[in-house]
Amino acid sequence: MTLLDIKEDRPTPKAVYNWRVYTCAAVASFASCMIGYDSAFIGTTLALPSFTKEFNFASYSPDALALLQANIVSVYQAGAFFGSLFAYCTSYFLGRRKSLLIFASVFILGAGIMLGANDARGVGPILAGRVLAGVGVGGASNMVPIYISELSPPSIRGRLVGIYELGWQIGGLVGFWINYGVNTTLAPTRSQWLIPFAVQLIPGGLLFLGALWIKESPRWLFANGKRQEAMEVLCWLRNLEPTDTYMLEEVRYIDQDLQRYENEVGKGFWRPFLALKQPKVQWRFFLGGMLFLFQNGSGINAINYYSPTVFRSLGITGTNTGFLTTGIFGVVKTVLTVVWILFLVDLVGRRRMLFIGAAGGSLCMWFIGAYIKISGPTSNPTGGSLSSGGIAAIFMFYLWTAFYTPSWNGTPWVVNSEMFDQNTRSLGQASAAANNWFWNFIVSRFTPQMFLKMGYGVYFFFASLMIISIVFVYFFIPETKSIPLEAMDRLFEIKPVSRANRVLMEELKLFDEEFRREVEGEDSDVREKLESV
CATH class of the missing domain: 1.20.5 (Single alpha-helices involved in coiled-coils or other helix-helix interfaces)
Structure with missing residues (x-):
């Protein structure tokens, strides 16, 4: 075994691991670039001097300002919640590829509306635009993991779905650093804060153009009676002839799975809802939702959306210093996501990485909370320089990032993209994505108030949830690596x-x-x- 060895469910021709399947996954993952960017840039943009001046933040009381910032951030998650549910409808009737075109268009429209905000109009266009952008990213967050998992060979499915997570981190990296760039190079005018909002249009446009090129999911085509087109797409993706034994096996798996669910559940828009009567289906929907509860309960989105607030709590002062520290956080996440994709998700597996990430991340959070409790860095400033305890707390923060990123950051998306059967996959992913955005909304909406009221207790809260997640994964989440999608029912039995x-x-x-x-x-x-x- 080497780090890049692949564990295969059956003998697989080398032609299967070709540029086509990787390119389709990468193009679809432009969706996660726009999600990652939107999640990352807003927190530091709200702290730009030009933005706070334009919208007169100084006139607000601390509680009123925290509420305004929470609303600007959280309406995006609210839109994403509904977008992830709308995607079930578009996916059923139009397919995965056309759904991506629709949600990319909605996102671009929302991003354009945000650019109309100014001191005269107030933040209304930003709020309205972020709702629409949220609908776009919510729908895309449903579609992309499903699309990638349905075109992937089982042995590299984790790696390919991991490209979706890598896109998220690349978008986040740009989002974290762009505000550092405009704050250090541009005067605090309207253009300074407008540029970060305008950059949203780039990943949205790339997704729209890319969705015109990629192929439809072959499994969706099989499920909708378009067998000839499905075979053509599958042969193109696998780079094999339809008579190849590997192709015959894969089509047999697909046909058997479709036949079984046609007999058990039947075809139709509402049939997957009827399948929810089955305890085994309910159980997997529950597991998918809980994975995202624990992902958000780790504290990641509190950091993503309110990184300046987080770093101030550790004693870091100054706008540029806070932005720089946040930018380094983005670099660490991106580098470790690459490591996760190449070496960990399909080699180490899903379960083991979740264990390691939760255990190590929890210890780091306990340390940070204890440091803030004992030292009180915000109430006892040290004149711009960090104490030795503060330096240790910053180190533990980045160590927490090292534990979290290759584990809970992307693994819940991978598991949810693969653990549902063909008839409930789209609805199951809609449920999982909606759960993600619901818990994301809760965290983003109440984080400012949590920091005001709980202080160091916020870190203890996140640490406790990470400990609980270890017990949850051990008893309830099976290892899904290398298992064909059509065998997931058996796995959970x-x-x-x-x-x-x-x-x-x-x-x-x-x-x-x-x-x-x-x-x-x-x-x-x-x-x-x-x-x-």
């Missing part, structure tokens, strides 16, 4: 959860041996082995 992946991989190996013997016309005793398993 196997108990105990800690052994489910190993047991199912052995079953798949035996099934694969049987199928290849059938294709080659040979006799085998594999069926007896399967019955014993």
Whole structure:
């Protein structure tokens, strides 16, 4: 084994790992660039001198200003919540690719409206534009993980869905640094704060143009009776002939899964809702929502949206210093996301990374909260220089980032994109994305008030939730790496959860041996082995 070795569910031709599948995933991930940028730039933009002057922040009381900032940030999450639900409708009737075109257009419209804000009009256009932008990113956050998982070979599915997370971090990196750039190079005029808002149009436009080129999801085409087109797309993605054994196996998996759910649930827009009567389906919807509760409960979005507030609580003063510290945070996240994609998500797996991230991240949060409790850096300033305890707290903050980024940052999106069956995948992802944006909204809406009322207790709160998440993952989340999408139902049936992946991989190996013997016309005793398993 090497770091780049791939664990395959069955023998896979090298042609499957080609530029086409990677490029489609990367193009679709322009959606996450716009999500990441929008999530990152707003917190530091609200702290720009030109922005605070334009909208007369000095006239507000501390409580009123905290409420205004919370509203500017959180209406975006509210729009995203509904956008993620709307995406189920567009996905069902129009498919994954056309849905991306629609939501990219809505995002571009919202970003354009924000540019109309000024001191005379007030923040109204920003609030309205962020609602529309939120609808766009919410819909995209539903579609992209599904789209990528449905076109991915199982052995690199985590890596490909991880490109979505990488796009998020690249967008966030630009969002964190752009305000440092305009604050250090431009005069505090309207143009200074308008530029960060205008940059939103770039990833939105790239997604729109890219969605004109990428192929529709082959699994969506199969599910909607467009078999010839589905075969053409699947052969193009796999770079194989339709008669290749690997292609025959994959199509067999898809057909069996579709037939089973047509028999059990049936086709139709409302059928997946009827499937919610089944306890096994309800359980996976619950698990998906809980993963995003714990992701947001780690404190990440409090940091993303209110990084200047977070760093002030650690004793860092000065606008540029705060922006610089925030920018370094973005760099660390982006670098570690690349490491996660290349070496961890498909090699180490989902479960193990969630354990490591939660345990290490919790310890860091306990330390930071204890430092603020003991030293009180905001009430006992040190004249611009950090004490040794403050330096240690900053180090623990970046160490927390190192634990969080390759674990809870992207893994919930990966697991949710792959754990639902074909008939409930779009609705399941809509539920998961809506959960993400709901908890995101709660955190972004109340973080300013939490810092005002709880102080160091905010860090203890996040640390406690990370500890609870370890117990949750151990007992309820099976390892999903290398498992075909059509075998996820079986994975969630196997108990105990800690052994489910190993047991199912052995079953798949035996099934694969049987199928290849059938294709080659040979006799085998594999069926007896399967019955014993």
